[in-house]
Amino acid sequence: MSKKLKFTLLTFIAFAFVGTCFANETQSMSKLDQVIQVQQYFRAIHIMAMLMVGFGFLMVFVKKYGRSTITATYMMVATAIPLYLALTGLSIFNIQEPDINKIILAEFSAASLLIASGAILGRLKIYQYIALGVLFIPFYVFNEWILFSGGLGLIGVGKMIDTGGSIVIHTFGAIFGLGAIFSLTSKKGYKTEIESDSTSDRFSLLGSMVLWIFWPSFCAALVAPPDLIRTVINVILALSGSTLATYFMSVALRKKVSPADIANATLAGGVAIGSTCDSTTAPIAFVIGALAGMISTYGFAILQGKIQKAIKKIDTCGVLYLHGLPGIFGGLAALVVVNGIDKKAQLSGIAITLFIALASGLLVGKIISFLGKKTGIYTDSDELIID
């Protein structure tokens, strides 16, 4: 009964917000500009493939929780996008963009949410993922507003270099997720090993590849046509760098290769090149990618075990090592790589993001834990009808 109330409440909130979003009339623009908008739409579709099959299936490596993960992905995407549109359409915050850009920005917020959820995967009921989305998006919008729209007057507009979202998307999501695990790791959950098998691994690697394939469109989604091809080449080379580096690091650190490294750290180049994807050159992009792959693999192979033991908390998908550290590295790399960068603004942006993400993650984790907390971890049979 109280559960149904919660459902009703959450639905109400989601619907109410959405009811306020309105279709912008297409401005009268030239035929050529319309064509350029349509090209952005194709990138928006690519990003949608990343959200659903990419992030969604990457998380399917948990053998007994695959169908729940996919269901949760569906719900988070369907919560984040309308909610982001509603919040920014309401003009509460100072983000004003023409139509298709707003869809892309909404997808970015969904990506960040999915990253955050990776840290606590398996420890929420499905409706709690929806609640997570409802609570996450306002903080995400708040941080984005400070970094890019001069919100609170902290960072000048255009000073923060983060085209593909190393900081605003990846780092924010990862650190938010880290904050949330503090209230959402039970003792029993901490001790339960996460099992994967040959099939769940292959699905996860499928998700990983879909992310790899469309990553150039993610980074270049808002880049104007003259810079687009260079951006795309940089992203492809960064991913190539992290892919090769992951293999060599994984062998070096573990003797054998971990499929989890291949599924995750190969993508670290895409995470790290986000900040500088449109402002660097191909060889530097390759090097940034290779270093990010090394950092990420080191994270999965060495740090993850140590940190989890130290804090007695579980980061299910290791989002700190795929999105957190490589994201911060990417944001910092801009200091070295981009000529004439406003270093104070860049460092402030990173610090603010870390602070807001951690604080809001801690808070939201606490709130979500009030809605109910499993002593162990969930499996598909807990919430799904399985014959």
Added chain:
Amino acid sequence: MSKKLKFTLLTFIAFAFVGTCFANETQSMSKLDQVIQVQQYFRAIHIMAMLMVGFGFLMVFVKKYGRSTITATYMMVATAIPLYLALTGLSIFNIQEPDINKIILAEFSAASLLIASGAILGRLKIYQYIALGVLFIPFYVFNEWILFSGGLGLIGVGKMIDTGGSIVIHTFGAIFGLGAIFSLTSKKGYKTEIESDSTSDRFSLLGSMVLWIFWPSFCAALVAPPDLIRTVINVILALSGSTLATYFMSVALRKKVSPADIANATLAGGVAIGSTCDSTTAPIAFVIGALAGMISTYGFAILQGKIQKAIKKIDTCGVLYLHGLPGIFGGLAALVVVNGIDKKAQLSGIAITLFIALASGLLVGKIISFLGKKTGIYTDSDELIID
């Protein structure tokens, strides 16, 4: 021997039709118009992904029939597209479009065929799926000709509002399939439970996500650049609406969530928004989607069992509940939503589609059943070489 004859006959028909289709010379058009055509081609590729990995893998939920389903999908797509091109290229019917539009229309016909096949999945031999395609497409073209090209003088050109095919694609396919099950459900088949497992479910959810991702391109495939972005936003919001509604309805009606609801009813918003995708606004699109998700989930959770018991026939994939009811709802929603709609034409179009689809489905089901009918249901080992 008689089987080989059938093969030969069918191949002959397919090849003969195809031999008649010819490459239209590219008209001399401006560079910008060529670019716009290429953009339609990208949407055509998106739709192809929906046909193959989308519809194909959505049906892979049947555990012991997955490889046969994929094989059948291959064959139906390869039959429908050349056949549609041949039939409309012959100008027997009054459908004249420039090149790439015709490919898109051919893909639409393949989508409708795949929907129809979903109702009888598992009860045909592979070559019977090809025969189904050969027999289905002419009726599909006939209905399309009446609705959009003034065929038989029943509906004025441009009067039927159905841009994304709620009626002409989804409803037609679903009702045709329903007609076909009457001759193609055996007593034993009716009693055999359809099994799925964790892996077949994950494949099915993958197919579902691919449909979700590319659905905006499906609805907007023939929409001109100025209206395209609005259409796309409407479709994304309709899908978000049905996705959230599916979860809440599934929990409300079943206590636990059914993976089949998640794989199917989440897409009902895409089905229902088809008619009005380019003529409504974002909040209305969200509401149409949410209602369609409720209708669809109610169909799967409550109606499917009752109807199957009443008529003693099996609709394997539940196409009535994903494509039939949400499609009809979408077509009717246009009456309320679209200003200045010709209500008589819209209602006539829906009624004509229902009639032609049911009649031709009953007829074609009968014909197919003459080619052979299994007493139970097929599994992969019946027709495939499996070690």
Added chain:
Amino acid sequence: MSKKLKFTLLTFIAFAFVGTCFANETQSMSKLDQVIQVQQYFRAIHIMAMLMVGFGFLMVFVKKYGRSTITATYMMVATAIPLYLALTGLSIFNIQEPDINKIILAEFSAASLLIASGAILGRLKIYQYIALGVLFIPFYVFNEWILFSGGLGLIGVGKMIDTGGSIVIHTFGAIFGLGAIFSLTSKKGYKTEIESDSTSDRFSLLGSMVLWIFWPSFCAALVAPPDLIRTVINVILALSGSTLATYFMSVALRKKVSPADIANATLAGGVAIGSTCDSTTAPIAFVIGALAGMISTYGFAILQGKIQKAIKKIDTCGVLYLHGLPGIFGGLAALVVVNGIDKKAQLSGIAITLFIALASGLLVGKIISFLGKKTGIYTDSDELIID
């Protein structure tokens, strides 16, 4: 220790080459030309989907080697693309193209590499696949240079008709792979049966469908807008032809249908239409595709067993039957189909490709075998950490 040395060496080579590749400045071009470049980029993304999820997952049919296959695919793509860019950027060879074309050409080289690796799949360690890439790409570039850039003065520029790479991509890769198996098939490996199961088959069919879906973009990647739509229609019809032909041939030759035929030979139309995709008409494309499907299915059903027995070597994925024979057939079909073709140039191009591919395949296979050779075949547990 010596292994680590090898790693270091290989990494060094890869990184060194890459360091030499540089970002071309975007030339000042009109807004419309930029838009056309962006459209090529979308095709480049489609090809990336083919490389990763397409070729990668097609090879996942080997049940116990799926995760290794995916890992190897990652490594080969990440090796081939930067290396191709580096080699051609250095202007050692006479291939000069604007940016995005070069990415597409690099992807083509990766496709050819993946095809070659299919012949020896399961008999290399992961780092040997990287070595394979490092050694393959220079020969590929050499052959491409002769065929299309007048290298060594053997074939006039523009005389070789091979837009979609039937010869330069598919035949080259397949024959190179065939050459390599001579040094890389052990006696025990020859006798070990390659196992697949229901799940590995479904993954393989998924890869196959992804190849089918995006094949039009592969063939049309470098085609200019005015010819693009015709090219796309030809490719779709060729694939439809091979898909239908595969089914009928598979039933005729084997009684039951082989899932391997469906996963592979359905694509033979795409391989064979490569040469003539932009210079023929739709009905001829359908016929070329149908014939290629027959050739390919005949290869898998009849030739593969005979040839393997005769030479006592294993072609793991049967690349001779999907890429080799249909590729050669496609190259030869141009002689009949294309008006005013320079027959001597076309035949020379095919002969040169066969020679270079076989010779370099034999040589590289030998070199790779010096790095280590398994007595049997590898499985996932040999190199991956599997719980």
